Amino acid sequence: MQRFIYTAAPMRVVFGDGTLAELGEEVARLGLARVALLVTPSQAARGEALAAQLGPLAAGVIARAAMHAPVEVTEAALAELGAMRADGLVAVGGGSAIGLGKALALRTDLPQVAVPTTYAGSEMTPILGQTAGREKQTIRSAKVLPEVVIYDVALTMGLPPALTATSGLNAMAHAVEALYAPDANPVTSLMAEDSIRALAAALPVLVDRPADRPARAEALRGAWLAGACLGTVTVSLHHKLCHVLGGSFGLPHAETHATVLPHAAAYNVPAAPEAMARVARALGASDAVEGLFALSARIGAPRSLAALGLRESDLDQAAEIAAANPYANPRPVTRQGIRDLLGAAFTGR
Template sequence: MRFTHETLGQRVVFASGDAPAAVTAEVAALGATRVMLIAAPAEAALADRVGADLPVVVRHDEVVMHVPVEVAQRARQAAAEGSVDALVCVGGGSTTGLAKAVAMTTGVPIVAVPTTYAGSEATNVWGLTDGEIKTTGVDTRVLPRSVVYDASLMLSLPVEMSVASGLNALAHCVDSMWGPRVDPIDQALAGEGIRGLAAGLPAVASDPAGLEGREQTLYGAYLAAVAFASAGSGIHHKICHVLGGMFDLPHAQTHAVVLPHVLAFNAPFAPEAERRIAQAFASPTANEGLAALRRALGAPRALDDYGMPKDGIRRAVAPILAAVPGNNPAPLTEENLTALLRAAWEGSEPA
């Protein structure tokens, strides 16, 4: 057994029902006295609660999906004008992504308070979109210094969005099984992440007001993100980043649609990873386990439903081929990638 595993340095606080006090403590531990509070208008009420006892000097609410570069620049300017020494972001992946964009150029530390299961808060990965091109990278400055997980903040997240966001987290687990830097620790974390998500998401769907399902889903989403940060971005995420940036598709739903097609594509060429995924689902095969979960959740099915044009299949092939890591388990060609994208666009069964 020969591998090198790097663990990212981050404090993680699970504090159901106690986010305001936990966030205040994390900001105080940083010695920060001038906080920039980032939250989209839809999260304003939650941000009010979380930031009630913080020394907020800048309140910023321009949050846009996929973090366009011009939006990032305005946020950076607001941070500079306010001489902020800490960022507190309350929201999903787009909000966390905006905080990362500010941290990347300023070095200001982030305390992240997620309200979805996106997982961006536990990675050192950033993403910015310029026109139709979404660029991602890795930078230690963008890793939030602390994360406060409060499952009670998820109770207002509708079931439909919870399902999409949770399946996005599940995609982190699956991609981590064969990412470009994958090691056995990543696979162990990803397997436990799948188990947590497979237990938590049906509970959220059946009892949206229940805290236990939300906690299990958060737990799984966190493990998924930690595994993904180490293993690196595989074929699934390269596909979704290209499609999301090119056609402005909703992030979580895009991942939820593409996931079963990527799993079916790679599983025959990665038997050990397939066995681990199946075991985490407690299913005979990985594909059957994911399919059963998707049926139980009424998961998103077709990219066509979210605004991707049919001719987008042809347009996306070349940039995806250029982005996918060379060590992907299944050989990728223009022909089989086109077939995968067509099936995801139509919402047909994975081949």
């Protein structure tokens, strides 16, 4: 018998099609009277529209969210937040908006409502990845967990195929890693396998038919499960590498996760055979790594770090940073092993 500990996230999840209409009700349920809406600069119009929808419940819009949650952005947003006298936060968007909400909640302890519009999954985790200088720091704290998450299938209908592919593989990476995490347990493993199965089925459909509503719902459900897995177990090699590549070299978040995913899995195959067997089964493939590569190719995801802007001269430094403070991982993390992994991911072989 496996002994395990499972901690469920204490949050309310509202899932459906058109659920954004319930935002005001959820804000009021939390007892909030003036919430700040957090979006990226490109989504400022969406923020203003939601502020109008909320009426007197809206304190204003902070359109500053940026990739990898830079500390300087958070500090500027804190100043705006103070001027608004807001008593809560509503983050609407992908990982950048959700990340800003978490960073502000960590510093202010204000309640949060997260409204994800991609498949990032960050909204389900007590993990904040923020960047100071060229270093991405990972903070795990219950203070950054949103009190409410609203999943609205309608908000994902406009995701273009390229973003659907990378965001979906980003979510799948959470589930794959949950299967080989040192504190994996039967509950999260069930969720992880179902998440991989749902995403693997939905993503090819959405690349061909972006407006397929049932596939959108299945992808969003898979992303929710993947995020819930990541929020319960310890992150491992895959996320460490992606934090290094994003924080220290400025690579785009979802695209980096999509590219690294099969290579991190391949690295761990010898030490995590049961986990990889479950990944293969969920993918409907005979081999986990081959299945991940095939899915990536089928949906047109980026295949190499070089295509994302990493230089070959960066590989040694990236391996050095990743090996200096390794995460728990089934296979021992060595500098040479990481350098070989990154070399393969650089070329996409």
